[in-house]
Amino acid sequence: MSKIGIVIADGVGYRNFILSDFIKEAVKEYDEVVIYSGLIADVYTHLKFKNLYVRELDIFREKKNTWFYRKLKEVAHMKKHLSFFGIKTSYNNGKPEKINTPTSFLIYLAYIITKFFHSEKNIAFYEKLQFNTFKNNNIYIKYRDFLVEDKPDSLIFTHQRPYNLSPLLYAAQRLDIKTLSFIFSWDNLSSKGRMLGEFDGYLVWSDIMKKELKYFYPNTNSEKIFVVGTPQFETYVIDKYASDSNYFYNTFNLDKSKKTICYSCGDVSTSKLDPLYIEIIAKGIVSKEIEGVNFLVRTSPAEDESRFKDIIEKYPNIKWNFPNWELTRDNHVETWSQRVPSEKDLINLRSILMHCNLNINMCSTMSLDFMLFDKPVINIALGNEHNGLYNDQKYLNYNHYDKVVKSNAVEIIKLESNFYEAINESLINPKIRFKEQQELIKFEIGAPLKDTSKRIIKAMKTI
Template identity: 55%
Template structure:
């Protein structure tokens, strides 16, 4: 996108912080920019992605400001780590996801940083109240006062003068100095809670933002629980732009296009297996192989196409053996381009093409059954009234990676108890549920609709307009 720098500064400016490819998808490939320009005079995008990533139609009142890559000092890292681990120590006994992530953060090496991290764990085992967490954060931002990144962020904000700085994610570490710089300049801040699992299974958010946007009343309740001070702050239920492209005409394609693009037999039912990333969904190759063997052995109730969509966070190389062994499997590798190499978090630099959203919507709309290991894709397919199966064979005691632990995470425990998905824990159960779902595709439809009402608090249509309107109200409050 070309940036017009000749436009006279407007009175009402929204600062939009895009931190990664998912934020790009949610707020750039949705209707958010268009709706924001109907509400604000100007949008300044403060981007954690290279500015050339924004291949959108040139708009006069949109400006891209590329943020410098944040390199955290040892002192800042220490106080941030204290804050994050203390938050998990505080909530570990009530939330399985937080407890698991706390354990995963405990170092097993003997490096200097690993030793310091062990000291942090020992300290926070005793000092982890909200009072201590706020103290750790105060020391974290104090360490930023003379940091170069603080001066850079402050200069950028002074130049652009946004009325509100809107963070599309609440967790990346470099958001703390950006929020701190905004507060020093008297600029209001707002954060969108990025995902349905971020509050009950992750560590402390990056900063104490001034206001919040959440998916649902459920998420608002969770926010108040984990961050009690938010009870006295503006928090608005707006839904999520993550799913808005599913109701936008520009991402629609025909059923015939679907069969042609993925080389599928239109006479068959289509099973889609959607993968998680390699770090959390390590059993994906085993599940895909098991389903492929069902097809080879003619154990399924109907003839099927088998389509696999890999995770946007990886290149799909871990499935090479399956590609070679089962030629009938069709593969959808998400069209997310790596925009920057040698980055501290390279996965965050993958950016989706609009074509990928068309592919995904087509897949959701035209596949007959989805199978995934407890991912957000369960919700995506439910939005199109499709049955969902979650295989979790791993127990930690067998040869498979322990993925049954995810059933205890509070956000997914709710899914399990709702009856909206079929949870299967062995090969026989998986075969039985595939055949049942192919023959009874609407058996769990009512439970799915009830779950979606709880998880996504507003209609998909009008999501961007709703968010832009709320942000304008926050900026004027």
């Protein structure tokens, strides 16, 4: 009997692996499928497969020694790779400004230790210390018992970073269960810290991501890195998420005679200037410096609309799409991770991508989403180290986004005086960067959107 375990960490993993074709393909290919879920079990009640069941994972809270060893591992990884701008930024931001609490002292100590000891061998040692702290942990024991009872042939982790999944990974390793991880996002290798642990195999978006994985994790066997694309875009070629233009204009109450600009927000931690950029666009429409258009804003699924309250009241003609991601519980260590998308939200998103005429964002993955529908993209980043605004221009230097900048697939706006002209030009000549966009898509997403889930299943079977 063949059995697979699927580890869903959060709402985005749910979107990618439950709302795509993946779960449908998995239950066809395996006799039994077990979902080990970081979300409450109730979110899966619509899945009516007889050979599928759900294990709800407990909320894992680290003890101090576990946290410290993990901190050593992560800081050592960043210290080793300071030549990458994003990692260097995270490394510098993590240093305590003052040593006035026990936690700040331990972080300072981690930086001192890893200044001298940050080799792969050192990192492996820190991870061993971290994982050894799980041995008498009740949650680890519970997860181990799950795996002993379930006997999955392998586990696929749909996200490689959440530390709260470390006890489950350690339990699998101790039981000699093969593990496979999907690299969650295009920036996770070159801009983030260490993974939660090392896996037997990896699923990556593209050849460039495979190359990066081998660089950052040199002990990885190249034959166990599989280029499969990413299921987060597969919903764009699944029929049930399609809609026509009437749905688009009626759902968002838009004027059919006008072109539509969509501003897609990041979350507040990185895209702090979203309210400013939205207001600049709104002012341009009011003053008619931007030719008559609809203006639609889609906020981040990771937050509510509270930080846009003033703009909503000030500019009633802006149309808003607040993603329908339900908060399923609020007592989690990372509350944002418990927001779960609906099928309707994917229909709305795909409708926006298909029927809007221009996207504007601050260095977001949404640039790729819109390019997949052949739409022009403008990236605005007005803040720098000198003008008093939050320095969002730094994100242009992150390794993953530097590739976008150099591809010439997007218009980069660093000065407000250039913004309206760029918007009007993109609306008049939407195909001006079409060739560069197509090349960037091939570079970043190394496989067709269709059959992404089937490729993932095939890779899983080889492990």
